[in-house]
Amino acid sequence: MTAGLDTPDRRGRTGLDRQGRDLTGNPRVRIVDVKVLSCDWYVLRRTTFDYRHSDGHWSREQRETHDRGDGATILLYDPDRRTVLLTRQFRLPAYVNGHPDGMLIETTAGLLDGDSPEEAIRREAAEETGHTVGAAEHVFDVYMSPGSVTERLHFFAAPYTPATATSSGGGIAAEGEDIATVELPFTEALAMIRAGEIADAKTIMLLQWAALDGPFGS
Template sequence: MTSEDRVPGGTPGVDVPDRRGRTGLDRAGLDLTGNPRVRVREVELLSSSWYVLRRTRFDYRRSDGSWSVEERETYDRGNGATVLLYDAERATVLLTRQFRYPVYVNGHPDGMLLETAAGLLDDDDPETAIRREAAEETGYGIGEVRHVFDVYMSPGSVTERVHFFAAPYGSESRTGEGGGLAGDGEDIEVVELPFEKALEMVGTGEIADAKTIMLLQWAALSGPFARPTGK
């Protein structure tokens, strides 16, 4: 919590609303009872500038029966959803390319990442959210969607759970230009690739986004591009 985040008479996100109108952010986890080996002691709100960073102290009963006091920082950006858009007849997939500063500052050559369409749930259920994100980012409305799996992407520090989907697309489902929302700072390129080419790009490192790799591998193993058993 920086000095500019504090206001007279309270702490944003704790006892007075932060910039997103939230309070009680220091209470998360205090009521957890699902694991008798864990007793949450204290939750400290470190930042709620947009997403939420917390430091939590808890007692943990180790495998030998002894108790230790542990401390973890968790980053809470909400949960998300992603979808692989595919055309089984033409054997293509529809991806997006956009600049991602975190990967740029951590070794990616230019930060321009090829990805499946994705976004945060906000206040929507996962299927509603991914329909919204697909339309905003790619310009395609999607019909029936298939739920594939739900994954914790970085469980050591990030709370986010991502809901994975797949859905067919075609020229008849084009509803707009896509490209994301300029008001949110998005500048997204829509990229159509042959499915086999996309798989090759995983091997060459041209596709380096985890959710995209997972959905492409699923599509090859048991999804729309899976080869019949024994062939």
């Protein structure tokens, strides 16, 4: 009996080795086997499949996929004061891969955890920034690292004002979160991208969207 396969893992999941076995959307791909390598919190799978190349020959391939669930992110902006509300928190993967202190400036984000994307991002905005989000504009959906991570991230934007602050934010302390809010003039946030001070992909994408097609577009 294996946790996550035929008995529940720590998150109550079973059948984790069934994910991806019944895919039929691409006739050039035939799934052969799916093996769960880890299911501590996220799920690491190794999938064996046959792939038909453009010249017609078949090859057997193996790929590992990291499944952390889908997520959502939101850019909070004040069109009158021309500011954006971002967060700052420690990110261990960035720290071990060369970031000087691991403290990243980001747009609010989080996993869906069973909610719809808009429900999830309203929850995350309240938890992280303390602001109650009104009407949220859906911007786009993106696979952030499709070579190895299954996550699809849903992007949103919404206005905020000092009046929308209903709590202190800061994240969920019981989950180890220690999140600070960072309010910046929009032009300064763009300059921080150029200077490398904002190095988070989702944040750069939303700030550039805001400059091109969003609330600060010409």
